[in-house]
Each structure stands twice: as C-alpha cells, then as structure tokens.
Amino acid sequence: MPLPAPPATRADDRSCTVTLFRICEDGVAQDIIELANGGWQRHDFYMRLALVVESGAKCLGSHVGAVIVRDDRVLGSGYNGTPAGYPNCTESERGCRRCALRIERPDQQLAGKLYDICLCVHAEQNAMATAARFGTAIDGAILYTTLQPCFNCLKELMQVRLRGVIFLREWKAGHPEYAWVSEEYQRLVDHYRSKGNVFARLDQQETLDAVQVEIGHPV
Numbered sequence: 001m002p003l004p005a006p007p008a009t010r011a012d013d014r015s016c017t018v019t020l021f022r023i024c025e026d027g028v029a030q031d032i033i034e035l036a037n038g039g040w041q042r043h044d045f046y047m048r049l050a051l052v053v054e055s056g057a058k059c060l061g062s063h064v065g066a067v068i069v070r071d072d073r074v075l076g077s078g079y080n081g082t083p084a085g086y087p088n089c090t091e092s093e094r095g096c097r098r099c100a101l102r103i104e105r106p107d108q109q110l111a112g113k114l115y116d117i118c119l120c121v122h123a124e125q126n127a128m129a130t131a132a133r134f135g136t137a138i139d140g141a142i143l144y145t146t147l148q149p150c151f152n153c154l155k156e157l158m159q160v161r162l163r164g165v166i167f168l169r170e171w172k173a174g175h176p177e178y179a180w181v182s183e184e185y186q187r188l189v190d191h192y193r194s195k196g197n198v199f200a201r202l203d204q205q206e207t208l209d210a211v212q213v214e215i216g217h218p219v
C-alpha cells in the first residue's frame with residue numbers, strides 16, 4: 001500500500017500535524033510517526049499528549065495537563081484536580097472552596113491569591129508525584145505542560161532536577177497587592193536557565209532549537 005506523501009516542513013507553523021501511518025507488511029502492523037521537522041515536532045508530539053492528559057482535569061479553574069519525558073519516553077503524567085478520592089471542584093460538593101469562590105464571588109478577586117489553600121494538586125505536581133509513587137527517577141527529564149508553571153510548581157520541578165520545561169499557554173505571575181511578585185518569578189526563571197536548563201514556550205521556535213530531547217542527564 002503506497003504511503004501518503006509526508007507533510008511539508010513548516011518550521012514556524014505550530015499547527016503542523018504529526019501524521020501517524022500504519023503499514024501492514026507480511027501481516028505485521030507497524031506504526032510510524034512522520035516528523036516533518038525532527039528538531040521541534042517531537043516537542044509538538046509531547047505537547048499533544050499533554051493536551052490529551054489535560055482533558056481529564058476536574059478543576060473549576062484552568063485545565064492543565066503535564067507529561068514528563070526522558071530519553072524520548074514518557075515517565076509520568078498528570079492533570080489538575082483535588083487529591084485522589086476527595087470530591088472534585090466540578091462535583092456538586094465543590095471539593096475546593098477557593099476554586100468555588102473564584103466562580104461564585106468574582107468580586108473577591110482570588111485570581112493569583114491564596115494558592116496555598118487551594119486543594120487542587122497542579123498537573124505538574126501530579127506528574128511528579130506519580131513518578132515518585134511508582135519509584136521512577138525523573139532527574140534530567142523534560143516537563144511538557146499546557147500552562148506555564150506557577151511559583152510552587154516551578155520551585156518543585158527545579159528541586160527534582162528537571163532539566164527543562166516546555167509550556168503552551170502563558171501564565172503571568174502576579175499578586176494584586178505585591179507588584180514585585182512577577183519580578184521574583186522572573187528571577188527564579190533566570191536562575192533556572194543560568195544553570196543550563198530550558199524554560200520555553202512551545203511557540204518560541206528559536207529557543208527550542210537548542211533542546212536535545214534524547215539526552216537524559218542534566219548539564
């Protein structure tokens with residue numbers, strides 16, 4: 001069976017699709033992922049996985065999915081929601097009061113505030129916790145997340161020695177009462193990058209060129 005023509009290289013087009021072919025040869029089925037540009041489409045592939053994971057999120061706030069990858073293999077995944085077995089924010093009991101208040105009382109302007117009393121475990125935290133639970137070392141791995149990590153997730157992924165973070169949507173660090181919070185976040189990002197780690201948005205093609213997904217260990 002002739003293969004369809006591979007997609008043309010569109011290095012600056014994020015919507016470029018990863019095409020999956022199934023070839024049957026002597027009764028053996030084989031899947032091939034056609035990568036138009038191996039330098040960046042692998043990142044796109046893992047981000048698509050993170051988007052699928054995101055579809056499981058059960059929080060009233062932003063839905064986020066995360067995948068941890070090392071040596072081109074998935075080590076863990078997670079989406080945001082309350083701890084396992086606890087009522088979710090989307091259920092009628094409203095698992096997290098803060099998440100519920102964000103919707104019910106927008107006048108209280110809870111966005112960017114009181115993360116420490118939010119019951120929802122973030123997608124990145126769930127991905128790291130799952131790896132820990134099953135005894136999988138994740139130092140030197142890359143995290144793909146559909147939303148830029150918050151302060152807590154950034155601190156934690158630095159501490160477990162993830163060597164890269166690639167995110168899809170931007171998140172702005174800030175606090176209505178403290179103008180310096182966004183600068184503090186940027187200082188943390190700058191420090192992380194200064195150690196040879198990657199912190200990039202998927203759209204930033206020029207930054208991603210430097211990433212070597214196949215290499216496992218931190219510099």
Ligand SMILES: [Zn+2]
Pocket residue numbers: 058059060061081082089096099120
């Ligand atoms: Zn929630």
Ligand SMILES: [Zn+2]
Pocket residue numbers: 096097098099100117118119120
């Ligand atoms: Zn919450």
Ligand SMILES: [Zn+2]
Pocket residue numbers: 122123124149150151152153154
């Ligand atoms: Zn977070």
